[in-house]
Amino acid sequence: MNSTDKKPVSSEELKKKRDKFLIPGIKHLYSNPPHFVKGKGQFLYDEKGKEYLDMFAGIVTVSVGHCHPKVTEATINQLKTLQHTSTIFMTQPMVDLAEKLAEITPGNLSKSYITNSGTEANEGAIVMARVASGRHEVIALEHSYHGQSHLATTLTGNHNYRQPVTPAAGIFFAANAYCYRCPFKKTPSNCNLECAQDIERVIQTQTSGKPAVMIAEPIQGVGGTITPPDEYFGQVKKILDKYGVLFIADEVQTGFGRTGKHMFGISNWGVEPDFITMAKGLGNGLPIGAYITTENIAQAGQKAVINTFGGNPVSSATGLAVIETIQEEKLMENAKVIGDYFVEGLKDLAKTFPIMADIRGKGLMLGVEIAASEKTPMPDETARIVEIAKDNGVVLGKGGVYGNVIRIKPALNINKENVDACLKVMRKALETVVPVGVK
Ligand SMILES: Cc1ncc(COP(=O)(O)O)c(C=O)c1O
Missing domain, CATH: 3.40.640.10 (Type I PLP-dependent aspartate aminotransferase-like (Major domain))
Structure with missing residues (x-):
């Protein structure tokens, strides 16, 4: 059996092993991290075969999609x-x-x-x-x-x-x-x-x-x-x-x-x-x-x-x-078209969720700053939105000095259907964190 034939361990087992052998400075994005074993195009898969739409592309790195042929x-x-x-x-x-x-x-x-x-x-x-x-x-x-x-x-x-x-x-x-x-x-x-x-x-x-x-x-x-x-x-x-x-x-x-x-x-x-x-x-x-x-x-x-x-x-x-x-594949042009479409969708979502306080970026390098009134940063809520999105099959990034910016930087070949799927999950996560009507 070579190393690629090995059956992947469960995320729980891997987490324990990680804590034993990696320095604590290696932090993962989630408190409950999935164990990713496969990537294809704009999707990642965990060891149980669950699919995730990857909107962060390995920290803005998988520019043409996972394992592009x-x-x-x-x-x-x-x-x-x-x-x-x-x-x-x-x-x-x-x-x-x-x-x-x-x-x-x-x-x-x-x-x-x-x-x-x-x-x-x-x-x-x-x-x-x-x-x-x-x-x-x-x-x-x-x-x-x-x-x-x-x-x-x-x-x-x-x-x-x-x-x-x-x-x-x-x-x-x-x-x-x-x-x-x-x-x-x-x-x-x-x-x-x-x-x-x-x-x-x-x-x-x-x-x-x-x-x-x-x-x-x-x-x-x-x-x-x-x-x-x-x-x-x-x-x-x-x-x-x-x-x-x-x-x-x-x-x-x-x-x-x-x-x-x-x-x-x-x-x-x-x-x-x-x-x-x-x-x-x-x-x-x-x-x-x-x-x-x-x-x-x-x-x-x-x-x-x-x-x-x-x-x-x-x-x-x-x-x-x-x-x-x-x-x-004209991916730069795609980044512009899909990025603009994404911004429209995010702005629309922000009408229901004013904690989406600032939507910014260009092309497929987008950010949504999560803040309460008086621009107070909401890092805990941001972390929860990102965690809930993951549980619902969408990988988002997080950043900012105050830890309150959702970062959207997917592969440059995503399509409008991917954007709609992401927005739907973001809506669900936002509803869970901030019930509609609450500011
Ligand atoms: C703008 C910028 N410069 C430099 C770096 C460092 O790159 P690396 O992690 O490949 O050393 C990063 C990594 O996130 C970055 O975002």
Whole structure:
């Protein structure tokens, strides 16, 4: 009997074993987690064969659906041919993927470094920005998430994901563009993009005046789908250019068509960054990450970088197949159409449930902030909605600094029927948590 022939254990048994052998920091989304054993398209299956509509796609990662035939075939073919050499040997899949990334990214981005994760992509981009600029300081945004290494957790403006250890040096935070909870108490009618201007204040008052780089997610993912106004990144870029600061768009969640109109989220704001970092959706579940930068910046980094698994043939061949699938199946266009349909349905639901206080996002990167009157966050209710939805066969995500944002980020090939099924279950969960008529 090989390992794949093993009968899966029950979720109860697995939970006990988990508690014995995994560190407690590995937390699951649910207090009563199912044991998933199979995925197909937009569906997951537990060990008893129960089907779940997956609206979170393995944390915004399964971009073309679970076990997509074309992608799986590319992975298996490569696995059978050549699995590994490391970056010190020349192989074609890594180079082909880098060529494709240069083709689909905006502006003059053309030189890639392929890694195993988003964290590593961000680490690499920050180091390269520091080397190329000869400067050290970095600006990040409050409510951000950039990964789990020492540097990446320091770049993360969310206490939930920062360990109580001495942070990395030289990182400074500006306010984020959180319109629903504007840090400057503004409303759209009197907004002067104070959040963008805050970057200049941080440069002037917290740094040497010459930071190396700023890193930002076009839409903050883990932070709760926080979506800046249309003029935000244009204004930010002007300030960065004034001080000679490079810009990294962390597209680990927003990349590869997820936001609907563009391959990369930052293009929604008409801005060309100096780096794009990516991961998650590029591999559809296989470990991969990358940064891409300009020829000019890349030339500053002549010192050797080795990455044992980075750009390995299997992940690279898979990444290439994922991008081709997104293009061939017009999944970016689908994300726009289905995302708009989803937003309409959510807004309709919010008429009955005012605790759905803010509905935001672009394409299939959506968030619903759950709050009582006075915008009081409702994290317990949010957790219950997500748990009840799971019990009724729908997987939703959860996030936000206050733990009160439902995150909807499914595979890009879901359809209207899936949306209707999700909304029906959300209605049921909301009715259970907040009986109709109660505010
Ligand atoms: C925006 C963003 N950047 C970076 C990361 C880190 O990526 P990884 O978990 O692949 O290291 C994440 C992960 O959630 C992310 O959402």
